[in-house]
Amino acid sequence: MIEVRKLKKSFGPNLVLDGVSFGIEKGESLVIIGRSGGVKSVLLKHLIGLLKPDAGQVLIDGEDITVMNERELLRVRHRFGMVFQGAALFDSMNVAENVGFAFRRDRRLTEKEIARKVSESLEMVDLPGIEHKNPSELSGGMRKRVGLARAIVYEPEIVLYDEPTTGLDPIVSDSIDHLMLRVRDRLQVTTVVVTHDMRTARRLGQRILMLHDKNIYAKGTPEEVFGSPDPVVKQFIDGVSDERNLQS
Amino acid sequence: MIRDAYNRVFRWTQGMGRLTLFAKEVLCSLFGHRTSGHDLTYQLYYLGVKSQAVVLVTGAFTGMVLAAQTYFQFHKVRMDTATLAVVSVSMCSELGPVLTALMVAGRVGASLAAELGTMRVTEQIDALRTLATHPVDYLVVPRLVAAHIVMPVLTLEAIALGITAGYGVGVFLLGIDPAYSWYNMLKHTDARDLAIGLIKAFVYGGILAIIGCYKGLTCREGAQGVGQATTEAVVYASIAILITNFFLTLVLGTLLHTL
Numbered sequence: 001m002i003e004v005r006k007l008k009k010s011f012g013p014n015l016v017l018d019g020v021s022f023g024i025e026k027g028e029s030l031v032i033i034g035r036s037g038g039v040k041s042v043l044l045k046h047l048i049g050l051l052k053p054d055a056g057q058v059l060i061d062g063e064d065i066t067v068m069n070e071r072e073l074l075r076v077r078h079r080f081g082m083v084f085q086g087a088a089l090f091d092s093m094n095v096a097e098n099v100g101f102a103f104r105r106d107r108r109l110t111e112k113e114i115a116r117k118v119s120e121s122l123e124m125v126d127l128p129g130i131e132h133k134n135p136s137e138l139s140g141g142m143r144k145r146v147g148l149a150r151a152i153v154y155e156p157e158i159v160l161y162d163e164p165t166t167g168l169d170p171i172v173s174d175s176i177d178h179l180m181l182r183v184r185d186r187l188q189v190t191t192v193v194v195t196h197d198m199r200t201a202r203r204l205g206q207r208i209l210m211l212h213d214k215n216i217y218a219k220g221t222p223e224e225v226f227g228s229p230d231p232v233v234k235q236f237i238d239g240v241s242d243e244r245n246l247q248s
Numbered sequence: 249m250i251r252d253a254y255n256r257v258f259r260w261t262q263g264m265g266r267l268t269l270f271a272k273e274v275l276c277s278l279f280g281h282r283t284s285g286h287d288l289t290y291q292l293y294y295l296g297v298k299s300q301a302v303v304l305v306t307g308a309f310t311g312m313v314l315a316a317q318t319y320f321q322f323h324k325v326r327m328d329t330a331t332l333a334v335v336s337v338s339m340c341s342e343l344g345p346v347l348t349a350l351m352v353a354g355r356v357g358a359s360l361a362a363e364l365g366t367m368r369v370t371e372q373i374d375a376l377r378t379l380a381t382h383p384v385d386y387l388v389v390p391r392l393v394a395a396h397i398v399m400p401v402l403t404l405e406a407i408a409l410g411i412t413a414g415y416g417v418g419v420f421l422l423g424i425d426p427a428y429s430w431y432n433m434l435k436h437t438d439a440r441d442l443a444i445g446l447i448k449a450f451v452y453g454g455i456l457a458i459i460g461c462y463k464g465l466t467c468r469e470g471a472q473g474v475g476q477a478t479t480e481a482v483v484y485a486s487i488a489i490l491i492t493n494f495f496l497t498l499v500l501g502t503l504l505h506t507l
């Protein structure tokens with residue numbers, strides 16, 4: 001469904017992705033792990049065309065999106081939903097307007113139908129009845145869940161999660177994990193999660209990719225990756241710092 | 249030193265190229281997509297109604313100062329009654345549109361850059377794009393259309409209040425004969441002067457909206473990036489308005505006064 005071929009990306013003189021290649025099957029749940037600042041989010045943003053690579057291709061059902069302009073990409077993005085690290089809710093709108101945004105722009109549904117879809121989506125993320133609240137009145141966990149409701153309300157085929165549990169306490173993180181699983185199983189969507197939370201990776205991933213040193217360092221099922229004897233993989237999974245990390 | 253100068257010219261040229269491509273994208277969107285009436289109404293309120301106070305104060309005090317200064321000079325050669333004619337022509341074709349545009353660039357240009365810049369650094373622009381919405385269609389076009397509409401209206405208000413205030417200062421404070429002043433003002437002020445002012449205002453509306461939105465949408469990360477984008481939006485819009493004013497004065501003056 002999604003195929004990434006020899007993707008390269010630099011920011012100024014800094015090369016951050018150096019020939020990354022992998023594929024994602026329809027309905028699969030893929031987790032991308034790696035250190036903070038390890039450009040996982042950069043890779044994720046390439047999948048939906050928010051960033052253009054310097055070289056390489058991103059194919060969605062065989063269609064190369066790296067050569068498309070912004071208007072052509074809008075058509076492809078109808079198939080995606082994305083949950084951002086900071087939720088990225090529109091702060092000038094209330095929750096209902098945020099969640100129903102895409103429908104209002106589309107103008108195909110009546111206000112009544114939009115309200116029903118918004119309500120269903122908020123129920124899916126266990127936040128019924130908060131339609132009239134503003135984003136500033138919500139906690140971090142609630143904002144993430146509203147972001148998730150906004151991403152799934154128009155039933156996309158692929159949902160991308162950018163660090164969905166970062167900055168949340170373990171209990172809220174746990175609830176977000178369960179919601180992601182619920183969305184995946186109920187809507188049968190292809191899921192790509194970028195995280196450095198090992199519990200999330202273990203729970204959601206049917207396959208795990210580890211990014212290290214500008215490329216994919218390890219890949220496999222959760223059992224294979226978490227059981228890897230490789231010192232770099234092991235160090236990351238166990239969360240052990242070394243002398244160099246302490247100095248940096 | 250030569251290398252530094254080359255880099256500066258290169259960056260400036262690159263920036264102008266990007267701004268031109270942005271303007272082209274806005275133009276395509278303007279004629280190719282429907283703007284939401286709700287968004288346009290809100291922008292008309294935000295850019296127009298909320299700029300009233302600053303524009304009216306600017307217009308009134310400019311007219312008053314211009315009347316006083318002109319009177320002090322004209323009084324020496326006993327041309328007191330020509331004072332209001334100067335105030336009227338200046339307010340219509342130059343001071344009204346330019347000062348209104350500079351004041352609105354300070355208020356609205358900064359606000360556009362800050363709002364869109366904050367949306368960019370908090371990933372709200374990316375969120376728009378993932379929701380299959382082009383940021384230019386949703387954010388830029390309603391602001392541009394609103395700026396084109398409100399600028400001539402605000403300028404007209406500033407001109408009217410400037411002339412009225414100048415008349416008040418001239419007649420009631422400085423003792424200029426009201427009947428002759430009024431006669432000279434009507435005699436020397438042409439509808440073409442007003443037309444020049446309103447055309448200029450229309451153009452300045454576009455300049456300040458395009459530069460404000462461009463700076464916001466391309467701002468760098470962090471609070472410093474938003475701050476810099478805001479400052480640059482005001483500075484560049486003001487400079488662009490002043491430079492454009494010179495060329496518009498030449499072109500419109502030549503065109504309209506030869507008709």
